[in-house]
Amino acid sequence: MHRDIKSDNLILLEKEDEPGKIQVKLTDFGLAAKIDPTQGGLRGFAGTPEYMAPEVVR
Amino acid sequence: MHKFSDKYDKGKQIGSGPFGHVYHCWVRDDGTTAPVDTADGSSEADTDGKKKLLTLKILKKNLLSQKPALDDLLVNEFRVLMDARHPNIIRMFDIFQDRQNFFVVQEHLVGEDLYSALYRISFTEEQAIQIIKQTLQALKFLHE
Numbered sequence: 001m002h003r004d005i006k007s008d009n010l011i012l013l014e015k016e017d018e019p020g021k022i023q024v025k026l027t028d029f030g031l032a033a034k035i036d037p038t039q040g041g042l043r044g045f046a047g048t049p050e051y052m053a054p055e056v057v058r
Numbered sequence: 059m060h061k062f063s064d065k066y067d068k069g070k071q072i073g074s075g076p077f078g079h080v081y082h083c084w085v086r087d088d089g090t091t092a093p094v095d096t097a098d099g100s101s102e103a104d105t106d107g108k109k110k111l112l113t114l115k116i117l118k119k120n121l122l123s124q125k126p127a128l129d130d131l132l133v134n135e136f137r138v139l140m141d142a143r144h145p146n147i148i149r150m151f152d153i154f155q156d157r158q159n160f161f162v163v164q165e166h167l168v169g170e171d172l173y174s175a176l177y178r179i180s181f182t183e184e185q186a187i188q189i190i191k192q193t194l195q196a197l198k199f200l201h202e
Contacts, residue, residue: 005193005197006173007171007172007173007176008171008172008173009171010171010172010189010193011148011167011169011170011171011172012169012170012171012172012175012189013167013168013169014169021188022185022188022189022192023145023146023169023192024146024172024188024189024192024193024196025146025147025148025165025167025169026146026147026148026193026196026197027148027167
Protein backbone atom coordinates (compact mmCIF):
# COMPACT_ATOMS: atom_id res chain seq x y z
CA MET A 1 0.00 0.00 0.00
CA HIS A 2 2.53 2.59 1.16
CA ARG A 3 5.85 1.50 -0.28
CA ASP A 4 8.09 4.31 0.86
CA ILE A 5 8.04 4.41 4.65
CA LYS A 6 10.79 6.67 5.92
CA SER A 7 11.31 9.46 8.42
CA ASP A 8 10.67 12.13 5.76
CA ASN A 9 7.17 10.74 5.29
CA LEU A 10 6.23 10.79 8.97
CA ILE A 11 4.90 14.14 10.12
CA LEU A 12 5.03 14.88 13.84
CA LEU A 13 2.32 17.06 15.36
CA GLU A 14 1.22 17.90 18.85
CA LYS A 15 -1.87 15.95 19.85
CA GLU A 16 -4.86 18.28 19.99
CA ASP A 17 -6.42 16.57 22.97
CA GLU A 18 -3.14 15.87 24.79
CA PRO A 19 -0.76 18.85 24.62
CA GLY A 20 2.87 17.80 24.75
CA LYS A 21 2.12 14.38 23.31
CA ILE A 22 3.31 13.47 19.82
CA GLN A 23 0.86 12.63 17.05
CA VAL A 24 2.34 10.81 14.06
CA LYS A 25 0.82 11.14 10.60
CA LEU A 26 1.91 8.94 7.74
CA THR A 27 2.02 11.06 4.57
CA ASP A 28 3.19 11.27 1.01
CA PHE A 29 1.40 8.52 -0.76
CA GLY A 30 2.32 10.31 -3.96
CA LEU A 31 5.56 8.44 -4.31
CA ALA A 32 3.95 5.28 -3.03
CA ALA A 33 1.77 5.41 -6.10
CA LYS A 34 4.64 6.16 -8.42
CA ILE A 35 4.62 3.81 -11.32
CA ASP A 36 7.47 2.29 -13.20
CA PRO A 37 5.91 1.17 -16.48
CA THR A 38 8.70 -1.32 -17.12
CA GLN A 39 7.70 -3.21 -14.00
CA GLY A 40 4.10 -3.59 -15.01
CA GLY A 41 2.17 -1.06 -13.03
CA LEU A 42 1.60 -0.69 -9.34
CA ARG A 43 3.56 -3.75 -8.26
CA GLY A 44 6.68 -2.11 -9.59
CA PHE A 45 9.54 -0.26 -8.04
CA ALA A 46 8.76 2.27 -5.35
CA GLY A 47 11.03 3.50 -2.66
CA THR A 48 14.06 5.44 -1.61
CA PRO A 49 17.22 3.35 -1.98
CA GLU A 50 18.63 4.09 1.50
CA TYR A 51 15.46 2.76 3.11
CA MET A 52 14.81 -0.20 0.89
CA ALA A 53 15.22 -3.74 2.11
CA PRO A 54 18.26 -5.49 0.59
CA GLU A 55 16.15 -8.05 -1.21
CA VAL A 56 14.22 -5.24 -2.92
CA VAL A 57 17.36 -3.42 -4.05
CA ARG A 58 18.96 -6.55 -5.42
CA MET B 59 -17.42 17.12 -10.68
CA HIS B 60 -14.37 16.49 -12.81
CA LYS B 61 -12.16 19.50 -12.33
CA PHE B 62 -10.28 20.71 -9.29
CA SER B 63 -11.35 24.27 -10.00
CA ASP B 64 -15.03 23.28 -10.03
CA LYS B 65 -14.87 22.54 -6.32
CA TYR B 66 -11.79 24.20 -4.82
CA ASP B 67 -9.88 27.47 -4.77
CA LYS B 68 -6.09 27.40 -4.82
CA GLY B 69 -4.10 29.53 -2.36
CA LYS B 70 -0.45 30.39 -2.06
CA GLN B 71 2.36 27.93 -2.71
CA ILE B 72 3.66 26.42 0.53
CA GLY B 73 6.20 23.92 -0.69
CA SER B 74 7.54 21.81 -3.46
CA GLY B 75 8.72 18.30 -4.01
CA PRO B 76 10.35 16.18 -6.68
CA PHE B 77 7.09 15.78 -8.59
CA GLY B 78 5.47 19.17 -8.25
CA HIS B 79 4.34 21.93 -5.91
CA VAL B 80 2.20 22.19 -2.78
CA TYR B 81 -0.43 24.87 -2.13
CA HIS B 82 -3.05 25.96 0.34
CA CYS B 83 -6.57 25.33 -0.86
CA TRP B 84 -10.20 25.61 0.25
CA VAL B 85 -13.55 24.30 -0.82
CA ARG B 86 -15.01 26.95 -3.11
CA ASP B 87 -17.72 28.92 -1.43
CA ASP B 88 -20.38 29.16 -4.13
CA GLY B 89 -23.01 27.18 -2.32
CA THR B 90 -23.25 24.53 -5.00
CA THR B 91 -20.90 21.94 -3.57
CA ALA B 92 -21.48 19.50 -0.76
CA PRO B 93 -19.40 20.10 2.35
CA VAL B 94 -16.17 18.16 2.58
CA ASP B 95 -16.20 16.05 5.67
CA THR B 96 -12.99 16.27 7.57
CA ALA B 97 -10.88 14.04 9.76
CA ASP B 98 -12.56 15.16 12.94
CA GLY B 99 -16.04 14.77 11.49
CA SER B 100 -16.78 18.48 11.35
CA SER B 101 -17.89 20.24 8.21
CA GLU B 102 -15.42 22.13 6.04
CA ALA B 103 -16.15 25.39 7.85
CA ASP B 104 -14.48 26.07 11.16
CA THR B 105 -16.55 27.32 14.05
CA ASP B 106 -15.56 30.90 13.27
CA GLY B 107 -17.06 30.48 9.82
CA LYS B 108 -13.73 30.47 8.04
CA LYS B 109 -13.13 27.84 5.42
CA LYS B 110 -11.17 24.79 6.52
CA LEU B 111 -7.66 25.01 5.21
CA LEU B 112 -6.63 22.08 3.04
CA THR B 113 -3.44 21.15 1.21
CA LEU B 114 -3.24 20.77 -2.55
CA LYS B 115 -0.47 18.88 -4.30
CA ILE B 116 -0.11 19.40 -8.02
CA LEU B 117 1.95 16.54 -9.39
CA LYS B 118 3.40 16.78 -12.89
CA LYS B 119 2.60 13.69 -14.90
CA ASN B 120 5.78 13.97 -16.94
CA LEU B 121 7.89 14.01 -13.74
CA LEU B 122 6.13 10.89 -12.51
CA SER B 123 7.24 9.46 -15.87
CA GLN B 124 4.38 7.15 -16.45
CA LYS B 125 2.30 6.05 -19.35
CA PRO B 126 -1.02 7.83 -19.87
CA ALA B 127 -2.69 4.45 -19.87
CA LEU B 128 -1.77 4.05 -16.20
CA ASP B 129 -3.26 7.38 -15.08
CA ASP B 130 -6.60 5.86 -14.19
CA LEU B 131 -4.86 3.10 -12.24
CA LEU B 132 -3.08 5.72 -10.13
CA VAL B 133 -6.29 7.67 -9.60
CA ASN B 134 -7.94 4.47 -8.42
CA GLU B 135 -5.16 3.84 -5.93
CA PHE B 136 -5.67 7.35 -4.54
CA ARG B 137 -9.40 6.69 -4.30
CA VAL B 138 -8.63 3.71 -2.06
CA LEU B 139 -6.57 6.00 0.17
CA MET B 140 -9.50 8.41 0.36
CA ASP B 141 -11.37 5.67 2.21
CA ALA B 142 -8.51 5.11 4.66
CA ARG B 143 -9.47 6.88 7.87
CA HIS B 144 -7.01 6.46 10.70
CA PRO B 145 -5.60 8.93 13.25
CA ASN B 146 -2.05 8.18 12.08
CA ILE B 147 -2.70 8.49 8.35
CA ILE B 148 -3.15 11.76 6.51
CA ARG B 149 -6.69 12.19 5.18
CA MET B 150 -7.02 12.35 1.41
CA PHE B 151 -10.11 14.21 0.21
CA ASP B 152 -10.01 14.34 -3.57
CA ILE B 153 -8.01 13.60 -6.68
CA PHE B 154 -8.41 15.15 -10.12
CA GLN B 155 -6.37 15.05 -13.28
CA ASP B 156 -5.93 16.99 -16.47
CA ARG B 157 -3.57 16.30 -19.35
CA GLN B 158 -0.43 17.39 -17.49
CA ASN B 159 -1.17 17.13 -13.78
CA PHE B 160 -2.68 15.27 -10.89
CA PHE B 161 -4.44 17.42 -8.27
CA VAL B 162 -4.41 15.80 -4.83
CA VAL B 163 -6.43 17.45 -2.05
CA GLN B 164 -5.53 16.35 1.45
CA GLU B 165 -5.64 17.26 5.13
CA HIS B 166 -3.58 20.34 6.03
CA LEU B 167 -0.95 19.46 8.62
CA VAL B 168 1.22 21.88 10.56
CA GLY B 169 4.12 19.90 11.91
CA GLU B 170 7.59 18.71 11.15
CA ASP B 171 8.76 15.57 9.43
CA LEU B 172 10.67 13.11 11.57
CA TYR B 173 13.78 13.32 9.38
CA SER B 174 14.12 17.09 10.01
CA ALA B 175 13.10 16.80 13.66
CA LEU B 176 15.91 14.34 14.36
CA TYR B 177 18.46 17.04 13.50
CA ARG B 178 17.39 19.26 16.38
CA ILE B 179 15.54 17.08 18.86
CA SER B 180 16.75 14.23 21.04
CA PHE B 181 13.60 12.27 21.70
CA THR B 182 13.08 10.56 25.00
CA GLU B 183 12.60 6.82 25.10
CA GLU B 184 8.89 7.38 25.77
CA GLN B 185 8.59 9.70 22.73
CA ALA B 186 10.43 7.20 20.54
CA ILE B 187 8.03 4.49 21.66
CA GLN B 188 5.06 6.71 20.75
CA ILE B 189 6.46 7.48 17.29
CA ILE B 190 7.25 3.85 16.50
CA LYS B 191 3.98 2.59 17.92
CA GLN B 192 1.84 5.07 15.95
CA THR B 193 3.78 4.38 12.75
CA LEU B 194 3.21 0.66 13.13
CA GLN B 195 -0.48 1.23 13.87
CA ALA B 196 -0.78 3.14 10.59
CA LEU B 197 0.97 0.34 8.71
CA LYS B 198 -1.13 -2.34 10.36
CA PHE B 199 -4.27 -0.46 9.35
CA LEU B 200 -3.11 -0.17 5.73
CA HIS B 201 -2.29 -3.85 5.52
CA GLU B 202 -5.59 -5.04 6.93
